[in-house]
Amino acid sequence: MLSIKNLHASIEDKQILRGLDLEVKAGEVHAIMGPNGSGKSTLSYVLAGKDDYEVTEGSATLDGQDLFAMEPDERAAAGLFLAFQYPLEIPGVATMTFLKTALNAQRRARGEAELPTPQFMKLVREKADSLSISTEMLKRGLNVGFSGGEKKRNEVLQMALLEPKLCVLDETDSGLDIDALRIVSQGVNALRAQNRSFVVITHYQRLLDHIVPDVVHVMAKGRIVRTGGAELAHELEARGYADYLEEAA
Amino acid sequence: MNAEVRPIRTAAESGLIEAFEAARAALPGGETAARLREDAFRAFAAKGLPNRRVEEWKYTDLRAIMREARPLVVTLSEADVAASRDLLPFGDVDAVRIVFVNGRLAPSLSQLNDAPEGIRIVLLADALAADAQHALLLEGAPADNAAIALNTAFASDGLMISVDEGVSVVKPIHVANVQTGGAHAAYGRVLVSVGKGASLTLVESHSGDPAGHQTNTLIGLDLADDAKATHLKLQDEGLGTLHLATFAARLAARSALTSVSLSSGAAAARQQVFLAFKGEKATADINGAGFAGGRRHLDSTLVIHHEAPGCASRELFKTALDGEARSVFQGKIVVQPVAQKTDGKMMAKALLLSNDAEADAKPELEIFADDVVCGHGATVGAIDDELLFYLMSRGLPKAEAEALLVQAFVGEVLESVEHDQLRDALSARAERWLRERD
Ligand SMILES: Nc1ncnc2c1ncn2[C@@H]1O[C@H](COP(=O)(O)OP(=O)(O)OP(=O)(O)O)[C@@H](O)[C@H]1O
Numbered sequence: 039m040l041s042i043k044n045l046h047a048s049i050e051d052k053q054i055l056r057g058l059d060l061e062v063k064a065g066e067v068h069a070i071m072g073p074n075g076s077g078k079s080t081l082s083y084v085l086a087g088k089d090d091y092e093v094t095e096g097s098a099t100l101d102g103q104d105l106f107a108m109e110p111d112e113r114a115a116a117g118l119f120l121a122f123q124y125p126l127e128i129p130g131v132a133t134m135t136f137l138k139t140a141l142n143a144q145r146r147a148r149g150e151a152e153l154p155t156p157q158f159m160k161l162v163r164e165k166a167d168s169l170s171i172s173t174e175m176l177k178r179g180l181n182v183g184f185s186g187g188e189k190k191r192n193e194v195l196q197m198a199l200l201e202p203k204l205c206v207l208d209e210t211d212s213g214l215d216i217d218a219l220r221i222v223s224q225g226v227n228a229l230r231a232q233n234r235s236f237v238v239i240t241h242y243q244r245l246l247d248h249i250v251p252d253v254v255h256v257m258a259k260g261r262i263v264r265t266g267g268a269e270l271a272h273e274l275e276a277r278g279y280a281d282y283l284e285e286a287a
Numbered sequence: 288m289n290a291e292v293r294p295i296r297t298a299a300e301s302g303l304i305e306a307f308e309a310a311r312a313a314l315p316g317g318e319t320a321a322r323l324r325e326d327a328f329r330a331f332a333a334k335g336l337p338n339r340r341v342e343e344w345k346y347t348d349l350r351a352i353m354r355e356a357r358p359l360v361v362t363l364s365e366a367d368v369a370a371s372r373d374l375l376p377f378g379d380v381d382a383v384r385i386v387f388v389n390g391r392l393a394p395s396l397s398q399l400n401d402a403p404e405g406i407r408i409v410l411l412a413d414a415l416a417a418d419a420q421h422a423l424l425l426e427g428a429p430a431d432n433a434a435i436a437l438n439t440a441f442a443s444d445g446l447m448i449s450v451d452e453g454v455s456v457v458k459p460i461h462v463a464n465v466q467t468g469g470a471h472a473a474y475g476r477v478l479v480s481v482g483k484g485a486s487l488t489l490v491e492s493h494s495g496d497p498a499g500h501q502t503n504t505l506i507g508l509d510l511a512d513d514a515k516a517t518h519l520k521l522q523d524e525g526l527g528t529l530h531l532a533t534f535a536a537r538l539a540a541r542s543a544l545t546s547v548s549l550s551s552g553a554a555a556a557r558q559q560v561f562l563a564f565k566g567e568k569a570t571a572d573i574n575g576a577g578f579a580g581g582r583r584h585l586d587s588t589l590v591i592h593h594e595a596p597g598c599a600s601r602e603l604f605k606t607a608l609d610g611e612a613r614s615v616f617q618g619k620i621v622v623q624p625v626a627q628k629t630d631g632k633m634m635a636k637a638l639l640l641s642n643d644a645e646a647d648a649k650p651e652l653e654i655f656a657d658d659v660v661c662g663h664g665a666t667v668g669a670i671d672d673e674l675l676f677y678l679m680s681r682g683l684p685k686a687e688a689e690a691l692l693v694q695a696f697v698g699e700v701l702e703s704v705e706h707d708q709l710r711d712a713l714s715a716r717a718e719r720w721l722r723e724r725d
């Protein structure tokens with residue numbers, strides 16, 4: 039599904055990713071953990087196509103398609119979704135309008151017909167309900183006046199609606215209370231499927247109790263420095279990152 | 288030596304002088320009207336077209352913009368009336384419509400006799416013939432302002448509208464101005480008085496074909512005590528037109544004015560707003576949205592005079608510019624010593640969609656009272672790349688993401704229109720601009 043080889047990327051001449059390799063197969067859930075500043079968000083932005091970053095070496099493909107040859111919207115239509123660590127607020131764009139515009143843009147890009155409004159409304163209501171997002175919130179400007187946790191739930195709502203192939207979740211658990219964590223995890227688990235993969239970036243083992251990963255990676259200084267099973271997260275929880283920081287240096 | 292320098296007349300100035308000489312005898316009104324027109328024209332001719340060295344016209348050099356004077360249309364042709372039908376906006380809005388084509392009343396398109404109870408609509412020519420000379424006087428706005436002086440000198444077709452005390456007119460009155468056919472000059476003048484406790488919605492529209500027309504319109508609005516008025520303006524002139532517009536309102540005690548304008552047309556447009564608060568605790572909300580691409584020029588110039596205590600004024604102007612377009616916002620709030628407890632706020636925001644677009648803002652406060660809250664601000668910015676990326680990452684192509692952000696930007700202004708059909712029509716016009724960016 040996702041294949042990243044020897045990825046190097048920099049921002050403002052500062053090298054952040056330094057030869058990162060990652061293979062995610064269809065249906066798998068991979069967790070990436072790692073100290074602050076190790077480049078986890080950078081990786082997610084580079085995959086999604088934020089143009090502040092420069093890819094200096096390496097490749098990334100999604101089902102064989104070269105991600106770096108596509109604009110961000112084309113990557114989305116190809117099935118990539120990034121749940122932002124810090125979702126943005128857009129006053130004046132109603133959440134509902136935004137969801138509809140996004141869904142129809144992707145359908146159009148894939149040559150599918152736009153979804154008629156009544157069907158769309160029904161679909162949104164259903165998915166919003168399961169994430170405890172009220173109709174009132176959907177009428178508000180996108181993320182405007184949403185609490186931190188509500189913003190994260192709104193990211194998962196978008197994901198559920200757009201049904202991507204590859205979901206990259208950048209610290210979607212940060213800022214969630216215990217109930218919200220369970221709601222969001224259920225939302226993610228409901229999306230798990232044979233032909234859908236997840237890259238879950240997190241600092242907390244707690245999330246991985248809900249969304250059980252197939253593979254856990256440790257990222258430090260712009261590279262994957264260790265890969266293991268779900269038990270690796272427990273080990274990190276107990277021992278921290280000190281070992282890896284020395285190794286990677 | 289103190290000799291007065293006589294400016295050399297430009298072709299446009301000479302043309303205006305000739306046009307006035309040719310037209311004056313046939314302009315409506317008796318002797319007094321003729322004298323008022325003469326005075327106004329002289330005031331104009333003494334200074335000529337204002338150029339960038341005249342402070343209020345610094346960013347809109349009318350002498351440079353107006354190369355020649357277009358002819359007046361003396362008789363309106365049936366062909367032009369027919370052609371104007373397709374250019375009329377707000378066709379499906381339930382309103383009393385009065386249409387001026389090429390500056391001339393088009394009776395066949397107008398509903399002059401359908402005025403609701405309690406409102407009188409009189410043609411300017413009839414009013415002047417009956418000696419209502421005050422139709423040519425405009426208190427609260429500077430008489431020597433070039434656009435106003437020319438309007439006073441030349442205005443022939445127009446309206447006087449009055450709403451009786453206590454009457455609420457629900458149906459909007461739509462004054463439509465359409466320009467079509469050969470390039471010409473058109474003057475329009477509408478004077479409205481809303482009686483004590485009465486209310487009115489006035490809609491003005493300006494549209495036309497792309498020829499190089501010159502339009503000069505004036506709306507004077509008088510609100511009596513406790514009166515309410517909503518004023519909506521669509522300036523959607525053809526892209527060759529020079530549009531000069533004046534909106535002057537006088538507000539008596541506890542009256543309330545809401546004005547929303549959308550400027551989406553004209554090669555060059557200047558809209559002047561003069562507000563005078565004459566009675567205590569009156570309020571005015573003046574909102575404007577504008578779009579321009581190409582090499583178009585949009586000027587909004589506001590002068591707000593607070594001359595009574597406890598009044599509140601709010602102005603919000605938002606403009607999106609593409610290509611090499613330019614916008615100008617000049618806003619001045621003057622608070623007289625008697626106008627204690629004045630609450631005045633003014634804000635201009637410009638969104639630049641290209642590197643070659645330019646927005647200038649000149650806010651001014653002149654405050655002579657000590658117990659007031661006044662403020663103004665201006666921002667100029669580009670589309671936020673972070674927001675653009677967020678939308679694109681959800682599958683919106685760049686153009687669509689930009690359009691959504693521009694719509695959100697001006698939405699704040701257009702959403703202040705309470706009338707559903709009119710708001711939808713303005714939003715649809717905004718959407719069209721976002722597709723065409725002309
Ligand atoms: N615009 C920028 N200019 C310069 N440096 C930047 C910029 N953006 C990110 N960086 C740097 O890149 C490095 C990696 O940042 P990144 O956000 O990818 O880390 P992270 O692993 O997601 O951290 P966290 O766990 O705190 O979210 C950091 O050292 C950061 O300061």
Ligand SMILES: [Mg+2]
Nearest residue numbers: 078079080123
């Ligand atoms: Mg991060």
